[in-house]
Amino acid sequence: MAALFGIWMFKVIFLGLIDPSQASVRPRVSFARGSSERVLGIYSSSTLKNTSTLLLSTDEDTLFVGARDALFSLDVSQSDSITLKDELKWTPSSDQTKTCRVASKLDCGNFISILQFFNSTHLYACGTNAYKPQAIIIPASSLNANIDKKDAKNCCPFSSTQRNTAIIVDGELYTATNVGFFGDKNVISRCHSRGTHNNLELETVPKLLQEPVFISSTHVASEGKILLFFTENGDLSGDYFGNSFTVSRVAQVCTDDNGGTLTLQRRWTSFAKAQLVCQQGEDLQFNKLQDIVKLSPSDSDSPDKTLFYGVFTSQRSVSSGLSAVCAFSLTDIKAAFSGNYKTFDLRGNHWSPQPNTDGKLGKCGLFNDTDSVLNRVKKSFLTENVVHPMDKTLLLSSAEEQYTRLAVHRAQAVDGQTYTILYLLTESGFLHKVVLLAEGPHIIEEIQIFKQPQIAKNILLSKSKSVLFIGSSEGVFRVPLSNCSAYPNCAECVLARDPFCAWDTETRACTAVSETKSTLRQDVERGNVTEQCIEFRNTAAVLFKTAHLNEIVVLPCQSKSKLAKMTWRFSNNSLVPQFPYLQWTDGSLVFPVSLETTNTYRCVSEELGFQQTIATFSVNLPVVPRSRMSPSHQQPEHIDFTTIELDESEPINEEKINDRSEEKQASTYHDAGKDTLCISQKSYYSEMVAVCIFFVIFCFCILAFFVVLWRNGKRCNKILPQEQPQKGTESDKICQTEL
Known part of the structure; x- marks a missing residue:
C-alpha cells in the first residue's frame, strides 16, 4: 500500500512540475481516418512492406522509398496521386536466409536501413541482407541499371530493430550504428573515404559510448562538422533514478579529420559529446530523445541561428505518457564543445574536470597535432557544460500523448509574421499540427494517419509540395500541410x-x-x-420539436472545436439551470417535458471570447387545431421537427418564432379548403382508458365468480351429519355442483 501511495505521489509531483497551461494543450479539431474534410493520399502495394527510409529528389518530384526486400521510386509530382515509377527487388540469398533463421533471428529479410544521394546522379542504399549487410550504388533514374556493390563492413546495421543514422557528404558516408551479428559493437565511422582521407572509427575507451541508441545526424557546413544525436546510459549513481538513467547526447566529428599519426591512428581525433537537457527550470527533465530535426535559418541570417527541434520522453513507466518538445541553438552547442571537458578516472571510477585552457579540445584539425594533445583528446571527450533548450523552457509538453517523430516548418502569415509549425506523430497513430505562438503552443488539428497504432520510422517534409510523407507498414502516406x-x-x-x-x-x-x-x-x-469578420452574420436553423408531457427530450449539439465551451441558454439569453436539465459530455441537453420546460433553447459555443450559436430548438406541447377537422383527419400524421431560418444577429422573439412556425405548418392539413394546424403526436389516451375499464370489469367478474363459489362451499360444509343429503338426492346434486 505504501509503494502504491509512493507511485501515486510521484505522479502527482511529476505532473505538477509541468506548466499547467502546457499540460492542458489539446487539439482544436480532430479528423478521423477517411474523413472527407481531411483527405490523405496513400501508396501501397503487395511488395511495399515495412517502409524504413524515405528520400526526396532535388526537385521533390520523386520520392525514393526503402522497404523490406525492395527499393521504390514514386512519382509525387501531382498533388492528387502517387504513382510507381520504378522498383528494384532486393532479397537475400537463400543460403544467407537459412543461416539467419538457424540463428533464430526474426528479421531475416533485407531491410533497407540507409538511403542517401551518393552524388547528383546516383543513390547509395544499404540493407541488412539477413544479418550480412550489403551496400549498392545505383542510378536514380533507373533503379535496375548498373548496380555497383560496395563493402558494408562497419558501415551498415545488421538488424532492422536497431536504430541507426547516416549522412553522405562529398561522397563519404558518415554513419552511427550497431554492428555485428549480435549488435554488440557500437560504431561511429566514416566509410568510402576519398582521396587522402582515411576511413575512421572510434577508439575503444571506457565511457566513450554506453549502449547507445542512434537517433539522427546532420551536416553543419559552416562548422565543417557532422553532428550526431543519440541516447545512452548515464552515470548518475547518486541520483534517485539509479545507475541506468538514460541521457541524451549531441556528438561531433569533423569532416577534415584524418586520424592521428601515431596516437589515434585511423581513429577520430575530433570526437566529443555533450548532454542535451530538455527541462524547464529545476523541474524533472524529459531525458529520452525520440527524434530531432534541423531548421536552417534564412539565407540572410547567420548559420549560428540554426535550430534543432527534438522530441523527448521520460524513461520511467509511471510517466511513460509524458513527452515534450525542446529547441536547441547551434550557438549553445558550439559553446559547449569549446568549453571545459571531463576526464574519466579509471582508478577512482569518476569524472574529473579537464580545463580547456589551450582550446584544443573539441577543435577540428587536431590530426596533425602532437601525441600529448591527442592523448588528452583521447581521454577527454565529455563536455563539462550541458546544452540547455532555448530560453530554458519547453516549447510543448503533453501528459496525454507520447510523441515519436516530428517535422518542422516555417510559414509566413498574412501580416508578414513568420511562425514555426511542428508536425508531431503520436504513438497512437495521430498527427498533431502545432503552431508556436507568443502565448504558447496551439494544436491546430489532429489527423488520424494509421488504422492501428504504430511507430513510424520516418517522416519527411516537402516544402515545395506543401506535404508530409510518412512511411509505415500500411504504405506511404501523403498528408497536405493544410486544408x-x-x-x-x-x-x-x-x-x-x-x-x-x-x-x-x-x-x-x-x-x-x-x-x-x-x-x-x-x-x-x-x-x-x-x-x-466584420460582415459575418451568424444564422442558425430553428428546429421545432413537439413532445408530450413527461416525455424525455434530447437536444443534440456538437461543436467541431474541442476548445470551445458549450452552454445552453433560453431565448432571453439566461443560462439553463442544472435541474431538471442534464448536459451530456457531447454537448446534448436532456430533460423531461413539462409546462415549465417548454421553451426555446440555444446551444452556444464560446471560444477566445467569441460566441456563436450552434443550434436552436423550440420545444412545444401539442396544440389544438384551429379549424374543425374531418373524420379522416382525426389522427394527423406526427410532425417531429419544423425548421425555420432566423438571423442570429437579432434577439430571438418568441412571438416571431411561433408566428413563423404556424405559417410553415398551416398548410400541413386541409379539410374542404380550410387550413388546419396540428403539430401533435398521435394520442392513445382514449384507447388506454378503454383497456383499463375492460381490465377492471374483467377482474371484477373473476372476483365475483370466486366469491360465489366460496360462499356456496361454506354453506354445504355447515350441514350437520344427520342432515347430510343422501347420495343421488336433489340436495346432494346441488352441493356437488356448487363445489
Whole structure:
C-alpha cells in the first residue's frame, strides 16, 4: 500500500512540475481516418512492406522509398496521386536466409536501413541482407541499371530493430550504428573515404559510448562538422533514478579529420559529446530523445541561428505518457564543445574536470597535432557544460500523448509574421499540427494517419509540395500541410489560427495564404473574430420539436472545436439551470417535458471570447387545431421537427418564432379548403382508458365468480351429519355442483 501511495505521489509531483497551461494543450479539431474534410493520399502495394527510409529528389518530384526486400521510386509530382515509377527487388540469398533463421533471428529479410544521394546522379542504399549487410550504388533514374556493390563492413546495421543514422557528404558516408551479428559493437565511422582521407572509427575507451541508441545526424557546413544525436546510459549513481538513467547526447566529428599519426591512428581525433537537457527550470527533465530535426535559418541570417527541434520522453513507466518538445541553438552547442571537458578516472571510477585552457579540445584539425594533445583528446571527450533548450523552457509538453517523430516548418502569415509549425506523430497513430505562438503552443488539428497504432520510422517534409510523407507498414502516406476548405465560415477560419489559412472576403471562402491580398482576414496570435469578420452574420436553423408531457427530450449539439465551451441558454439569453436539465459530455441537453420546460433553447459555443450559436430548438406541447377537422383527419400524421431560418444577429422573439412556425405548418392539413394546424403526436389516451375499464370489469367478474363459489362451499360444509343429503338426492346434486 505504501509503494502504491509512493507511485501515486510521484505522479502527482511529476505532473505538477509541468506548466499547467502546457499540460492542458489539446487539439482544436480532430479528423478521423477517411474523413472527407481531411483527405490523405496513400501508396501501397503487395511488395511495399515495412517502409524504413524515405528520400526526396532535388526537385521533390520523386520520392525514393526503402522497404523490406525492395527499393521504390514514386512519382509525387501531382498533388492528387502517387504513382510507381520504378522498383528494384532486393532479397537475400537463400543460403544467407537459412543461416539467419538457424540463428533464430526474426528479421531475416533485407531491410533497407540507409538511403542517401551518393552524388547528383546516383543513390547509395544499404540493407541488412539477413544479418550480412550489403551496400549498392545505383542510378536514380533507373533503379535496375548498373548496380555497383560496395563493402558494408562497419558501415551498415545488421538488424532492422536497431536504430541507426547516416549522412553522405562529398561522397563519404558518415554513419552511427550497431554492428555485428549480435549488435554488440557500437560504431561511429566514416566509410568510402576519398582521396587522402582515411576511413575512421572510434577508439575503444571506457565511457566513450554506453549502449547507445542512434537517433539522427546532420551536416553543419559552416562548422565543417557532422553532428550526431543519440541516447545512452548515464552515470548518475547518486541520483534517485539509479545507475541506468538514460541521457541524451549531441556528438561531433569533423569532416577534415584524418586520424592521428601515431596516437589515434585511423581513429577520430575530433570526437566529443555533450548532454542535451530538455527541462524547464529545476523541474524533472524529459531525458529520452525520440527524434530531432534541423531548421536552417534564412539565407540572410547567420548559420549560428540554426535550430534543432527534438522530441523527448521520460524513461520511467509511471510517466511513460509524458513527452515534450525542446529547441536547441547551434550557438549553445558550439559553446559547449569549446568549453571545459571531463576526464574519466579509471582508478577512482569518476569524472574529473579537464580545463580547456589551450582550446584544443573539441577543435577540428587536431590530426596533425602532437601525441600529448591527442592523448588528452583521447581521454577527454565529455563536455563539462550541458546544452540547455532555448530560453530554458519547453516549447510543448503533453501528459496525454507520447510523441515519436516530428517535422518542422516555417510559414509566413498574412501580416508578414513568420511562425514555426511542428508536425508531431503520436504513438497512437495521430498527427498533431502545432503552431508556436507568443502565448504558447496551439494544436491546430489532429489527423488520424494509421488504422492501428504504430511507430513510424520516418517522416519527411516537402516544402515545395506543401506535404508530409510518412512511411509505415500500411504504405506511404501523403498528408497536405493544410486544408483550409475544412473551415466553412469566417469565424471558423479565424479561430483555427492556422498561418496557412485566411478568410477571403472576395470569394467568401477560407483559402490558402499564397500571396498577400488586401481581402484576406487572419489573426494567428489572438484569433479575434470580431475584428476580422466584420460582415459575418451568424444564422442558425430553428428546429421545432413537439413532445408530450413527461416525455424525455434530447437536444443534440456538437461543436467541431474541442476548445470551445458549450452552454445552453433560453431565448432571453439566461443560462439553463442544472435541474431538471442534464448536459451530456457531447454537448446534448436532456430533460423531461413539462409546462415549465417548454421553451426555446440555444446551444452556444464560446471560444477566445467569441460566441456563436450552434443550434436552436423550440420545444412545444401539442396544440389544438384551429379549424374543425374531418373524420379522416382525426389522427394527423406526427410532425417531429419544423425548421425555420432566423438571423442570429437579432434577439430571438418568441412571438416571431411561433408566428413563423404556424405559417410553415398551416398548410400541413386541409379539410374542404380550410387550413388546419396540428403539430401533435398521435394520442392513445382514449384507447388506454378503454383497456383499463375492460381490465377492471374483467377482474371484477373473476372476483365475483370466486366469491360465489366460496360462499356456496361454506354453506354445504355447515350441514350437520344427520342432515347430510343422501347420495343421488336433489340436495346432494346441488352441493356437488356448487363445489
